[in-house]
Amino acid sequence: MKTRIPNQKDKKIEISKFVKNFSPSFFLSYKDCPKAFYYKYIAKIQLPQKQIHLLFGEAFHIAVETLLKTENIVTAGERFFQKFEKIKLPSDEQENYQELADKAFGMINKFNELIPILDSKYGIKKGQSEQWIEAVLKDPFSDEVLPLVTKGRLDRKTSDNNIIEVKTSSGK
Numbered sequence: 001m002k003t004r005i006p007n008q009k010d011k012k013i014e015i016s017k018f019v020k021n022f023s024p025s026f027f028l029s030y031k032d033c034p035k036a037f038y039y040k041y042i043a044k045i046q047l048p049q050k051q052i053h054l055l056f057g058e059a060f061h062i063a064v065e066t067l068l069k070t071e072n073i074v075t076a077g078e079r080f081f082q083k084f085e086k087i088k089l090p091s092d093e094q095e096n097y098q099e100l101a102d103k104a105f106g107m108i109n110k111f112n113e114l115i116p117i118l119d120s121k122y123g124i125k126k127g128q129s130e131q132w133i134e135a136v137l138k139d140p141f142s143d144e145v146l147p148l149v150t151k152g153r154l155d156r157k158t159s160d161n162n163i164i165e166v167k168t169s170s171g172k
Contacts, residue, residue: 025152026041026152029041050093051088051089051090051093052089052093052096052097052100053168055083055084055088055089056084056100056104056168057168058083058084059079059080059081059083059084059104060080060104060107060108060166060168061129061155061166062079062080062082062083063076063077063079063080063104063108063111064076064111064129064155064166065129065130066079067108067111067112067115068115068124068125068129068156071115073108073109073112076108076112077104077105077108080104080108081101081104084100084101084104107168118164122158122160122162122164123158123159123160123162124156124158124162124164126158126159126160127156127157127158127159127162127164128156128157129155129156130153130154130155130156131153131154131156131157132151132152132153132154133151133152133153133154133157134151
């Protein structure tokens with residue numbers, strides 16, 4: 001299958017014709033790889049994703065939220081493994097389960113150790129998780145309000161309006 005990316009030098013594409021909602025991940029995706037961004041958001045070509053990584057990320061977010069609410073690392077671990085269950089994975093991904101399960105303990109412990117630092121610097125404990133926001137974008141040079149409305153879910157928004165995004169990828 002061939003696809004052609006329009007020549008950006010010849011004309012500008014109004015992205016809002018293709019996509020209605022923009023999120024922090026949307027912009028990071030473009031920054032990381034404009035061609036992959038085009039395939040995913042414009043051409044709507046879905047690349048296969050492993051279920052294990054999505055499930056792990058969801059479970060880790062639950063553990064982080066639990067730590068921030070209860071400050072109980074045992075409960076956070078229990079909540080993580082209620083979500084991250086081997087049985088929920090396709091059989092071809094189950095072989096990697098134990099490796100990620102072992103990493104989870106270290107990641108949860110590390111985040112727990114970092115909470116006092118993150119709280120003193122960003123007020124991470126004072127806020128709400130899984131907040132939906134809608135914002136307009138401004139050109140940083142002209143202050144012109146751009147016609148793109150950003151809608152997305154934040155991992156956490158503090159009472160001081162700091163935005164906290166939790167990532168589990170080793171590349172982040």
